[in-house]
Amino acid sequence: MSGVARRDLLRGGGLVVLFALAGTGVGQEGGTSGGGEGTGAPPEVAPELPGSLAEFPHLDAWIRIAPDGAATVFTGKAELGQGIGMALLQIAADELDLPLERVSLVTADTARTPDEGITSGSQSLQNSGTAIANAAANVRYLLAERAAQLFRVAAQTLTTTNGIVRARDGRQASYGELAASLSLHVEARPDVRRKRVDARDHIGRDRPRRDIPPKLTGAAAYVQDMRMPGMLHARVIRGPAEGTRLTAPDFDAIARLPGIAQVVRVGDFAAMLGPREWPLVQAMLAVGRVPWARDDTPLPQGDLREAIRNLPTEPEVILARDAVTLPAVRRITARYDRPYLMHGAIGPSCAVALWKDGAMTVWTHSQGVYPLRSALAELLDLPLERIRCIHREGAGCYGHNGADDVAADAALAARAVPGRPVKLTWTREQEHGWEPLGPAMVTELSAALDANGHIAEWTHAVWSNTHSTRPSQAGDLLAGLEVGRGFAPSPPRAIPQPNGGGDRNAIPLYTLPRATITNMFVPQMPVRVSALRGLGAHMNVFAIESMIDELAMAAGGDPVAFRLRHLSDPRAIAVIRTLADRFGWARQKSERWRGQGFAFARYKNSGAYCAVAIDLRVEPETGKTTVLRADAAVDAGETVSPDGLRNQIEGGIVQSISWTAHEEVRFDTARRTAFDWSSYPILRFDAAPQRMAVHVIDRPGQPFLGAGEASQGPAAAAFANALARATRQRLRSMPLNAERIRIALDGFGTR
Amino acid sequence: MIELTINGTRHRIDGDPAEPLLYVLRDDLGLYAAKFGCGLGQCGSCTVLVDGKPAQSCITPIAALEDRVVMTIEGLGSARTPGPVQQAFIDEQAAQCGYCIPGMIARAEALLRADPRPSEAAMRDAMRPSLCRCGTHMRILRAVRRAAVAMGGGIVDPAEPVS
Ligand code: FES
Numbered sequence: 040m041s042g043v044a045r046r047d048l049l050r051g052g053g054l055v056v057l058f059a060l061a062g063t064g065v066g067q068e069g070g071t072s073g074g075g076e077g078t079g080a081p082p083e084v085a086p087e088l089p090g091s092l093a094e095f096p097h098l099d100a101w102i103r104i105a106p107d108g109a110a111t112v113f114t115g116k117a118e119l120g121q122g123i124g125m126a127l128l129q130i131a132a133d134e135l136d137l138p139l140e141r142v143s144l145v146t147a148d149t150a151r152t153p154d155e156g157i158t159s160g161s162q163s164l165q166n167s168g169t170a171i172a173n174a175a176a177n178v179r180y181l182l183a184e185r186a187a188q189l190f191r192v193a194a195q196t197l198t199t200t201n202g203i204v205r206a207r208d209g210r211q212a213s214y215g216e217l218a219a220s221l222s223l224h225v226e227a228r229p230d231v232r233r234k235r236v237d238a239r240d241h242i243g244r245d246r247p248r249r250d251i252p253p254k255l256t257g258a259a260a261y262v263q264d265m266r267m268p269g270m271l272h273a274r275v276i277r278g279p280a281e282g283t284r285l286t287a288p289d290f291d292a293i294a295r296l297p298g299i300a301q302v303v304r305v306g307d308f309a310a311m312l313g314p315r316e317w318p319l320v321q322a323m324l325a326v327g328r329v330p331w332a333r334d335d336t337p338l339p340q341g342d343l344r345e346a347i348r349n350l351p352t353e354p355e356v357i358l359a360r361d362a363v364t365l366p367a368v369r370r371i372t373a374r375y376d377r378p379y380l381m382h383g384a385i386g387p388s389c390a391v392a393l394w395k396d397g398a399m400t401v402w403t404h405s406q407g408v409y410p411l412r413s414a415l416a417e418l419l420d421l422p423l424e425r426i427r428c429i430h431r432e433g434a435g436c437y438g439h440n441g442a443d444d445v446a447a448d449a450a451l452a453a454r455a456v457p458g459r460p461v462k463l464t465w466t467r468e469q470e471h472g473w474e475p476l477g478p479a480m481v482t483e484l485s486a487a488l489d490a491n492g493h494i495a496e497w498t499h500a501v502w503s504n505t506h507s508t509r510p511s512q513a514g515d516l517l518a519g520l521e522v523g524r525g526f527a528p529s530p531p532r533a534i535p536q537p538n539g540g541g542d543r544n545a546i547p548l549y550t551l552p553r554a555t556i557t558n559m560f561v562p563q564m565p566v567r568v569s570a571l572r573g574l575g576a577h578m579n580v581f582a583i584e585s586m587i588d589e590l591a592m593a594a595g596g597d598p599v600a601f602r603l604r605h606l607s608d609p610r611a612i613a614v615i616r617t618l619a620d621r622f623g624w625a626r627q628k629s630e631r632w633r634g635q636g637f638a639f640a641r642y643k644n645s646g647a648y649c650a651v652a653i654d655l656r657v658e659p660e661t662g663k664t665t666v667l668r669a670d671a672a673v674d675a676g677e678t679v680s681p682d683g684l685r686n687q688i689e690g691g692i693v694q695s696i697s698w699t700a701h702e703e704v705r706f707d708t709a710r711r712t713a714f715d716w717s718s719y720p721i722l723r724f725d726a727a728p729q730r731m732a733v734h735v736i737d738r739p740g741q742p743f744l745g746a747g748e749a750s751q752g753p754a755a756a757a758f759a760n761a762l763a764r765a766t767r768q769r770l771r772s773m774p775l776n777a778e779r780i781r782i783a784l785d786g787f788g789t790r
Numbered sequence: 791m792i793e794l795t796i797n798g799t800r801h802r803i804d805g806d807p808a809e810p811l812l813y814v815l816r817d818d819l820g821l822y823a824a825k826f827g828c829g830l831g832q833c834g835s836c837t838v839l840v841d842g843k844p845a846q847s848c849i850t851p852i853a854a855l856e857d858r859v860v861m862t863i864e865g866l867g868s869a870r871t872p873g874p875v876q877q878a879f880i881d882e883q884a885a886q887c888g889y890c891i892p893g894m895i896a897r898a899e900a901l902l903r904a905d906p907r908p909s910e911a912a913m914r915d916a917m918r919p920s921l922c923r924c925g926t927h928m929r930i931l932r933a934v935r936r937a938a939v940a941m942g943g944g945i946v947d948p949a950e951p952v953s
């Protein structure tokens with residue numbers, strides 16, 4: 040390497056290197072099946088290429104260079120508040136060797152971006168990030184190759200810095216000039232190397248997110264903030280909750296209410312439109328007085344978890360190991376379960392739709408613009424090309440909430456007013472009443488120790504409905520069931536391993552010579568459910584990591600040491616050791632009513648490794664818990680944005696404490712009875728941990744591992760384990776709230 | 791006809807006096823920072839300052855706001871020149887989806903105006919009416935602590951070290 044090149048490297052400029060026969064850049068599992076939530080992306084056409092390049096191998100699907108040398112990057116993934124936008128920009132700027140401010144990003148848009156399926160399953164960096172990294176490396180190589188032709192030198196002698204290709208003799212050419220005579224409509228080559236780890240400027244460093252200052256100062260940042268000339272506001276008219284319908288709505292009377300321009304009806308679907316929002320809000324009060332009924336069979340009385348446990352199943356053994364072990368000397372059998380949970384976005388679902396010149400455009404916060412387009416095509420009886428779905432941010436939704444349904448509602452309403460954009464917003468009560476819930480789940484575990492304190496046997500069975508009813512056809516949308524054209528929901532399906540749905544993370548990473556793990560898939564759904572962040576991982580990791588602590592206690596050992604004894608994956612061990620060390624695990628002493636808990640999982644057994652430790656105090660008179668401290672360690676492979684990663688892990692822990700300790704959707708026999716934040720309380724600031732620290736283990740040069748859903752399971756179990764140490768009572772049924780804690784303590788006469 | 795003073799500008803609103811401020815801000819004045827979250831006074835995403843105190847604009851009729859000084863967070867600064875509380879939120883990257891954050895900033899501003907040196911418990915108590923689904927709470931609290939220091943005060947007994 041010449042001196043010049045070496046200096047450029049140190050400055051962050053990259054020598055252009057092509058290894059004709061060496062391996063690929065960074066290998067990743069292909070496939071963008073949306074975290075296994077079905078209705079995924081198109082089939083792989085170039086399986087030798089990494090990430091989503093396997094489905095979309097052409098470079099110009101991902102990157103375009105303008106005449107001024109600025110780059111536009113296209114991703115089929117959506118910014119959901121997880122910070123993916125900035126991370127993808129950092130990756131692209133580094134691999135292209137362009138200043139960050141000269142790279143811009145276009146996210147999920149059926150007219151412009153690759154079809155990367157659904158933004159879910161913590162796969163955005165794994166799929167899209169990997170594709171963009173390698174596409175950018177290819178583009179940089181092509182630009183250099185073009186310069187090499189012009190300069191009549193070998194490409195390998197050129198360097199790139201800040202959008203300029205330089206030869207050793209000082210000649211140079213800008214990306215803009217070079218791109219003008221270069222087609223990027225070529226397939227990526229698998230043999231173009233990404234930049235050397237030590238030559239990167241942005242990957243692995245904190246870069247402030249671009250979307251934050253506008254969001255904090257009142258810019259129109261969300262679909263809810265969109266405003267277009269001639270736009271009408273709209274509300275949809277339906278019963279108070281999923282499973283109900285209005286019996287005799289007087290639409291003429293509604294249409295005569297002040298400020299209502301029109302009532303749109305298609306079969307039983309109805310929406311009202313008006314130029315301003317406030318009259319619609321008032322009209323919804325009138326709609327709220329309309330009698331309603333439940334047509335389906337009544338919901339079972341009592342706890343719906345029991346109903347799920349007793350419904351017919353389609354069992355599938357997902358792991359069976361029967362090595363010979365030492366005899367079991369001590370056995371623990373336990374059931375752990377969780378109630379239905381709500382996504383509970385802070386901003387209710389909203390979409391803007393415009394029907395113009397025989398084409399429908401929908402601005403939506405759906406996590407899957409392409410599958411939504413398919414469903415809308417059937418609903419509206421239009422060819423795919425006549426529908427465009429453009430992602431716009433909404434409030435953080437964490438799974439399949441009302442986003443897709445409201446997009447259909449808006450599209451139906453807009454079709455009645457050609458040329459006028461329609462913004463349809465759900466009410467808070469509709470959001471709580473109609474969003475598909477995170478499924479209730481039951482797990483039954485049995486595990487035995489041998490005389491040496493090792494796990495000799497392990498069984499785990501998990502009962503759950505499907506974890507994805509994400510729409511791909513009209514019957515998957517609420518409006519599709521109302522229009523009276525005979526659309527029916529897609530049949531519920533289990534999401535197969537290795538991603539898994541209800542059985543996501545049901546297979547522990549621990550060394551288990553004898554184990555049987557069964558997915559008790561329950562097809563029949565008493566209530567509408569779908570994907571909630573992490574799918575079954577929240578429940579399964581809660582169960583596994585609670586059981587591990589119960590076993591450790593039975594073995595008379597330290598729960599961290601017990602975990603380490605049963606692990607062989609060095610990265611899992613490193614995460615646990617790091618956290619134990621930084622948390623000061625060995626120095627912690629449980630006092631009466633205060634305890635520490637530890638838990639670990641690798642998300643999907645293929646994503647990020649994450650361990651969480653919690654220190655909490657219980658007030659025995661009330662059962663109220665205070666989380667004094669919650670710390671985590673995480674290995675997400677190569678870290679693009681350490682602060683972004685910490686943000687995700689911190690948020691996941693707080694959200695999981697809310698799910699685990701505070702939340703439960705309740706029902707009567709006709710409907711859910713959680714309509715708002717008073718009937719469905721979530722964690723508020725007083726219950727947020729006192730302090731929190733996240734320790735990132737960076738693995739430069741390693742594949743990206745999805746981390747958006749890595750901390751929920753460990754946080755839930757760490758909370759339960761800390762609670763067990765503080766109270767000497769093991770609570771296995773969520774929510775682990777004050778009421779249940781007090782009852783448990785009362786029951787044992789501890790007061 | 792109702793006269794409102796919002797971010798120092800007087801507006802004449804010719805509408806229903808019972809209409810909550812939130813819809814006037816968003817529909818008529820093009821001020822989008824205050825968000826619709828529930829319309830029920832339960833979540834705080836619509837929070838603005840009225841005479842320096844936090845108010846849920848979704849349940850505050852405009853008739854109640856004549857002769858009052860209304861401030862939305864557009865009045866605190868812009869993306870180019872953020873106010874001190876906004877700057878603290880940017881410095882802490884205190885947002886995931888960010889939908890709740892304008893309300894959080896309004897609430898923090900009101901708190902620090904009323905009490906530049908609150909205790910940790912008083913800070914949490916003041917922020918309690920505002921909900922965040924993304925679990926950004928730790929960062930929001932860090933941002934409020936940082937803003938308190940930047941504005942010349944501080945949190946008496948911060949639960950985490952302040953940057
Ligand atoms: S929107 Fe005003 S408090 Fe929720």
Ligand code: FES
Nearest residue numbers: 888890922923924
């Ligand atoms: S950051 Fe998303 S709701 Fe608070």
